[in-house]
Amino acid sequence: MLTTLKNTLFALLLGLAACGSSTGQPAEAGTPANDPVTGANQTDAYFPLLRGKRIALVANQTSVVFRDGKEPVHLADSLLAAGMDLRRVFAPEHGFRGQADAGEHVQDGTDIRTGLPIISLYGTNRKPGPEHLEGLDLVVFDIQDLGVRFYTYIATLQLVMEACAEAGIPVLVLDRPNPNANFVDGPIMEDAHKGFLGMTPIPLAYGMTLGEYAEMINAEGWLEGGIRAELTVIPLQNYQRSIPYELPIPPSPNIPNTQAAMLYPSLGLFEGTTANAGRGTDHQFQAFGAPYLDPGHFAFSYTPRPNPGASHPKHEGVLCHGRDLRNVEPPRAVNLEWLIEAYTHRDPESEFFLTSGFTRHAGTAELQRQIENGMQMEEIRSSWQPGLEAFRAIRAKYLRYP
Incomplete structure (x- = not known):
């Protein structure tokens, strides 16, 4: 039986991941030797793609860089500390800090730590509009998923890719493990019921990481009108879908462990x-x-x-x-x-x-x-x-x- 995270740890990690580091230094990437290395932790692979670019980040409390023996650093703080030109954050369901109720309308706002404008993608807008993408050169997507069709982060991913494809803005996905990646099961979504709880004809449990899924919807022409995003995925290292993955940070308030x-x-x-x-x-x-x-x-x-x-x-x-x-x-x-x-x-x-x-x-x-x-x-x-x-x-x- 997998060891579950305690609720006190949930609250602590939620706060740490949302607030990030106060050192003002770039994140020192590091994970235990036998753990998967997330896309976000591979700074050498993607920092060169970000330098000199005007960037937006699609993120929540799980969007962190892990550090050996230290508190994780939120990706937004890591990018700013490294001198990246991070212009704004897009927030999915539950918000940038992951504290909103399921289904709760999430407001636009300003991040109190960084001063970055936050644009909600679970409020008035589910898809970024042209005005939200204006002046950007790249959008980075980094969120922990569960591999379940009606868990809405994949719908946000698809709509972000679609908006960026329409605007000619590249998308960079930093991959993370899926705790349900080693099985495919459930009914296939039917076109008649397409919506934010299911946007593509996939099973209830689709057995893919977000990076794999992003490549599939792009190449299969599942974005509106068959358009394709300019997509780059930073894949996981040291990862096998057959090995159980213990979530280090709760991905939403009602998934505590x-x-x-x-x-x-x-x-x-x-x-x-x-x-x-x-x-x-x-x-x-x-x-x-x-x-x-x-x-x-x-x-x-x-x-x-x-x-x-x-x-x-x-x-x-x-x-x-x-x-x-x-x-x-x-x-x-x-x-x-x-x-x-x-x-x-x-x-x-x-x-x-x-x-x-x-x-x-x-x-x-x-x-x-x-x-x-x-x-x-x-x-x-x-x-x-x-x-x-x-x-x-x-x-x-x-x-x-x-």
């Missing part, structure tokens, strides 16, 4: 239901529950309360019955057993599926119909296989890592 990250491909589907997936607790995406689930079947219970990242969780202040998954071995697949179990052992008078939201998360209306019709997990999984085989053939062209 690696256990949550690895359960998210399965429990994220609860976001399209009326059940709670641990929001409003200290075990987000490591449990599920609802007041209308049968307490005779589900022995575990909890009461969601407002907390950072969940100002108003589902069933706030109400006792929920469900299942505690903090100590289960995370599946290397999309596990539907918990979703089917919750649907089966609910009060039959209760509303369970939020049809529009569930369809957007699943990428298809078929999954809800299959569960409502009593299909079991393996039968449903069999229906995914033709689409998964077709996607694996496309994906294979862009895999950089064993």
Whole structure:
């Protein structure tokens, strides 16, 4: 079982990653010998590409340069300390410092540490406009992903690439490991349900790093109008997708540790239901529950309360019955057993599926119909296989890592 990060460590690292170093010196890159070397840590590979350029950075609290025996330095601070001409920051869902609730409108603003203007890509704009890119020579993208289609950082990546392609501005992606990179599973998103929770015809879990995925959407012509961005990826070193990756910094407020990250491909589907997936607790995406689930079947219970990242969780202040998954071995697949179990052992008078939201998360209306019709997990999984085989053939062209 992977060791999970404690919530106190979550708060500490979130602050460190957001604030960066106060030394005014360039980051001293370094990682333990057996750990993957992120793109951001390979300053010798990408600093020459940045010098003399007017730069924007797409980043959040995970965008750091790790240093041996020292606190990580935020990439924005690293670039400024190295004398780079960093003009502005684009912030994804949850904001530049990663503290906004899921789905919360994120405002434009100014970074209090650096004075850099922050342009939200999860507010009025989801895609940078020409005015946001004016005067830039390069956009750098560096965010920790989870490898799940409806985790919105990949939608932000795609829209940034699209805007930059339209404006003739190159994009540099600094790659990071994906804790769910070694499996491909789930329904393929259908064109009819394209949106910010799924912009390309990929499975729910697509088994690629952001760098690999960026190259795929670019080369496959999945940007609007088939245009292509001028794309450079700084790949990982010392990385194998088959080796489990422990997240050093929580990528969003409700993914507090690696256990949550690895359960998210399965429990994220609860976001399209009326059940709670641990929001409003200290075990987000490591449990599920609802007041209308049968307490005779589900022995575990909890009461969601407002907390950072969940100002108003589902069933706030109400006792929920469900299942505690903090100590289960995370599946290397999309596990539907918990979703089917919750649907089966609910009060039959209760509303369970939020049809529009569930369809957007699943990428298809078929999954809800299959569960409502009593299909079991393996039968449903069999229906995914033709689409998964077709996607694996496309994906294979862009895999950089064993």
